[in-house]
Amino acid sequence: MLISLQIEQIAVIEKVTLEPAPGFLVLSGETGAGKSIIIDSINMVLGERASKELIRTGAEKAKVQALFSLDETTCSFLEERGVFGEDGQVLVSRELYRDGRSICRINGELVTAATVKAIAPFLLNIHGQHDNQLLLQSGKHIDLIDGFAKNTKERESCRLAYEEVKTVRNAIEQLKSSEGNAQLMELYRYQLQEIEQGQLRIGEEEELREELKLLEHTETVGQNVGMAYEYLYGNEGAHDAISRALDALGKAAVYDKQLEALSETLEESAALMDDAAHELRNYAETLERDPQVLEQTRSRLEEIRKLERKYGGTEEAVLAYYQEIKDKTEGFENSEEQLLKLQKQLNEKQKRLEEASAHLSQCRKNAAQQLEQAILEQLKSLDMGKMQFAVQFTPCEPGENGGEKVTFLLSSNPGEEKKELSKIASGGELSRIMLALKSVLADADPVGTLIFDEIDTGVSGRAAQKIADKLAGLSQRKQVICITHLPQIAAMADEHFLIEKQEVGGRAATQVSLLGKKERLNELARMLGGVAVTDLTVAAAEQMLEQAEQQKQNNYYF
Known part of the structure; x- marks a missing residue:
């Protein structure tokens, strides 16, 4: 209130x-x-x-x-x-x-x-x-009678059953549509084969770019690594300079023990420098410019980029597209079997919808008799006692509101034909x-x-x-x-x-x-x-x- x-x-x-x-x-x-x-x-x-x-x-x-x-x-x-x-x-x-x-x-x-x-x-x-x-609007009459009959649960059951039927019907239509796309499926098979031959691996493109960068600049890298080694171990290099520094510190430490710690630090630095120089020499020995490897790397990168241009722009996108069309082709190949299964499901869902509609219809018809009598009594009390009121049911294909249309009919006087409210x-x-x-x-x-x-x-x-x-x-x-x-x-x-x-x-x-x-x-x-x-x-x-x-x-x- x-x-x-x-x-x-x-x-x-x-x-x-x-x-x-x-x-x-x-x-x-x-x-x-x-x-x-x-x-x-x-x-x-x-x-x-x-x-x-x-x-x-x-x-x-x-x-x-x-x-x-x-x-x-x-x-x-x-x-x-x-x-x-x-x-x-x-x-x-x-x-x-x-x-x-x-x-x-x-x-x-x-x-x-x-x-x-x-x-x-x-x-x-x-x-x-x-x-x-x-x-x-006769379309609203069905809501009024359901409100009178308190058919909320029955109406919801009908709606849910209809939604299930509609879902299966849509699946069947999509499957039939895909059956008509045999040419598209052939294209998908060609694309699958092309991507499979490419043997893509996520991260490979980045690895190849780094490898190509080194292969294209092997000479420059080798020269600079050699220079670095010479700065460390060449004549008058860092190794000789540190050795002379250690000799000088050793002579000075005879008179001041505090310098011994510095000498130890310098010795550690010399050891680290020796390790670095050793690694540089090993690296330089393994560095080799191989024209054949360079060409293979360039070719593989171009192969990957070609697939990316055609199917998605990245390795991840290409592989995702591959999985998508693979699922579609597999579904197409199994479509006849799936269609039979879906048709069986549709028959079951339609039967359930028909049962729900029949139950809802019976509830409405039971309520209609009570509604007609109650409305007539109310109309009589409103000085419309000669009017005749009836609820008409017209069967239709079962849907979310059941399997019938409901129309309220009225006649102004006994014996006259009952007509829709809009006409009388x-x-x-x-x-x-x-x-x-x-x-x-x-x-x-x-x-x-x-x-x-x-x-x-x-x-x-x-x-x-x-x-x-x-x-x-x-x-x-x-x-x-x-x-x-x-x-x-x-x-x-x-x-x-x-x-x-x-x-x-x-x-x-x-x-x-x-x-x-x-x-x-x-x-x-x-x-x-x-x-x-x-x-x-x-x-x-x-x-x-x-x-x-x-x-x-x-x-x-x-």
Whole structure:
């Protein structure tokens, strides 16, 4: 149930707080007062798309906050979806900024608008004129009957079975498509052979580049290695210089023992230098410029680079491509056997889908009889007792929604042919049919609050009173909030809020106020008589309220 709604800086609303009580509440007001903005704000906080154009002129952001109380059933539904109430309540808020940013929170925690939208059906349901049009779309009827029958699990089983069928069908189509590409497979075999002959090894190209660099500069390397050896061991080289230095230090150390340590260090350096010189000599002896090896290295590098140019740019890419086309050719060669296996799987999956569809269909048909009777009773109470209602099932190929199409049929009078709603129902009739459906589906729907946005469109007089009675009866099971322009509906409400536009500080601002007895009489009188409120319209309004109160005391709801 909606406990409170706070709207800030949206269109002509600067700040409005609405605290609806349980039961039946109405909101009324003149055209342009801001009734539609209330609905837009509720849609915004519940995750629907919202334009920055909603932000009030001069404000940097708009904010809507809604607090809901939850019963145990709704708590369970939300917890299954990762949303946990606090003390049986959940607080949803959304801020919209001029730069297009949107920030949503549930109980203060940041969430996405999609998350809020996913849980919205468990918190609040808005019925507008658009919903009447949905009744004309027969494709939506299957959802309504499944909602009435509580076919959630059966419908999910059908969807999963269909997804499995679709997956196998796609695999078969891909396999058949590959069978038609024999020429491509021949190309793959040629490429496999070429790559296999190349005998690629990761890291070989880098090794060959280093080897080629040495082979191409063997003479330069040899000359410099020889020079290095001469600097160490040639005449007047480093070896002779260190020997003379050691001799001099030895003579000096006779007189100062501290020099012995330096002498030892120098001896170690001389030993290291000897090792280095020995390695240089060995290296120089092994260094040889072999034209044949040079040509072989160049040829191998070119072979590797050719494969890389054709198949991927690197050794790793070439080998990955090799594995990819190898898998494809192996799959192609085994395609006939795979096709038989897939066809067997498809038959099994289709049988499972048919079984799931048949079970779902039986559940729907069982529920259809109950729905037809319940709708007829509701239509009778809405002054449409001559109408006949039926649910039609048309078989179709099993899919994610089962193996049939569902269509609601209606006839205005007994004996007449039942036809689709789009061919027979007027706007006012659609409103009452939708209200009948809402009343029937109320017990199956976990949502605690129903909002009706001008459900009275196209009706007046006796039909309007019947709708008022039905809404009041529905409010015994749900919190019902109705935006209306009809006094018959407003009179039946437990609370009446007035939406009006006032000038505050030179600017128009929408205000929402809970009406007391006197203010409510005046508003009902305005709704009855138009602009002028007269003693006659006030008296009529007072009589209307008395009759409504008497009905509620007697619990007299159609």
